[in-house]
Amino acid sequence: MFALEISDLYKTYSSGLEALKGISLTVERGDFFALLGPNGAGKSTCIGIISGLVNKTSGNVNIFGHSIDNDFIVAKSLLGSVPQEFNFNTFEPVEEIIINQAGFYGVPARRARVETEHYLKQLNLWEHRRSQARRLSGGMKRRLMIARALIHKPKLLILDEPTAGVDIELRRTMWDFLEQINEQGTTIILTTHYLEEAERMCRNIAIIDEGNIILNSSMNHLLKQLNSETFVLYLRNELDQVPCLPSFDNVVKLDQQSIEVEVPDRLSINDLIHELESLGIIVERMRNKVNRLEEMFVKMTSKTEKRGLG
């Protein structure tokens, strides 16, 4: 049985916009799954339908085998979701927001208080439990939404841009936390624009673009399809013009002492450095221009003549 099974899902808004054009998707139990796509691709619509916030036009969605149409009470009990936008009452105290959410899932207040303490402590929000939610920082609000989504111990957790606007240190803490709950058995579906995040944590991936799934594979398999990587090289020499590197197609001079080179997978970094050395150019340092998944993502979504990562 799949954690999530979507078949022939269509959504056309009243404005006529076709947000989903018959997508089908399965997510294995225990998976850490990335659902990626440019802005407006249909990710949030898809998540909205799964969560019960958007009416689908047609198609089926099952959560652990339970239909969101015919068995929505069980299906929703198994699901936790962290939306992109803050959607709590900002005038309510932090602790109350979570206890109320537990109540909506039928968890009695006494038990909810114990669970709330556990998650607030784990997400470093315990000392803010009596603060009104509007007084929290952006990062704290994100963590509050994660605590709220976990309070009824869902088996499937959907996170829509959970680390948007969160500083890098906190982002890494959240990654560790999410990896930990995934190891404990919670299936996680993640949408993010930080592709480093998806590459680090997710085992399987789907890319959605213009309402269609354009790719659905394992992360390893996808990255193996990447037939070139672009590197930025910092040079000791000052260059007047772009060096002539016949084996490499895309060589761009960034400034006097740095260039950008696309290395196809049939060649190695050593080949590049040897060619530069033969021209008397010394490489002091180098780095990937973007992470590998981002490079792949841009290539795939630009094939559909979209504007790329937004």
Add this chain to the structure above:
Amino acid sequence: MLYQFWIAYLTIARREVLRFTRIWVQTIFPPVMMVALYFIIFGNLIGQRIGEMDGMNYIDFLMPGLVMMSIITNSYTNVVSSFYGAKYSGHIEEMQVAPVPNIVILLGFVTGGMARGICVGVAVTLVSLLFTEFHMHNPLIVLLVALLTSCLFSLAGLINAIFANSFDDITIIPTFVLTPLTYLGGIFYSIKLLPEFWQTASLGNPILYMVNSFRYGFRGSSDIDLSTALLVIVLFIIALFTVSLTLLSRGTGIRQ
């Protein structure tokens, strides 16, 4: 599963009650103060010159109507502002993503509206004791009509909030529909004073039935037959309940 729904219902109802009690200066105090002014101006100052109405002192005639007006206005306002506020800030989604049937959401919000209506009604009744003697002809009728009316206007407030797309939309109905119907619903006068045409026209105003049955509970006299009044109120409740549950099930105003 019923226990799960019961907990969800209690959570919504508790949250609604906490919401208006936390801000009692905005929710409880102003209507009580306004009614106190009605008692002073219309009951004491002007009322003494009016003399008797329907066989009783004007202030005794006025008192049940003013309590009922407070119940109507506050039940309606509580639900319309709370539900629209939840839509506006997005926290209605907390209930939508959870396994809460629409009927539980509906009952939770209606309970909140009824609680505020009754709270204000009790507070206004207590204030009325400063101006008139306490007398209740039939406490059960008073309680029944108060509960039914607050339920009816909580449902009406919910429907208004479901359709509302802006804060203007939640003030239009109370200002241009509810207030005129309330003022013309026999709070300040007996419809027997009206010409025959307007007496008949007044029977089309549902608030007339609530005010009169409530007055019957307090004073034992009414322009309308009690059983007819109760039947009208119950029929309105059934109609509004059906409409609001259908709208919630369709996701009108809350799901795209």
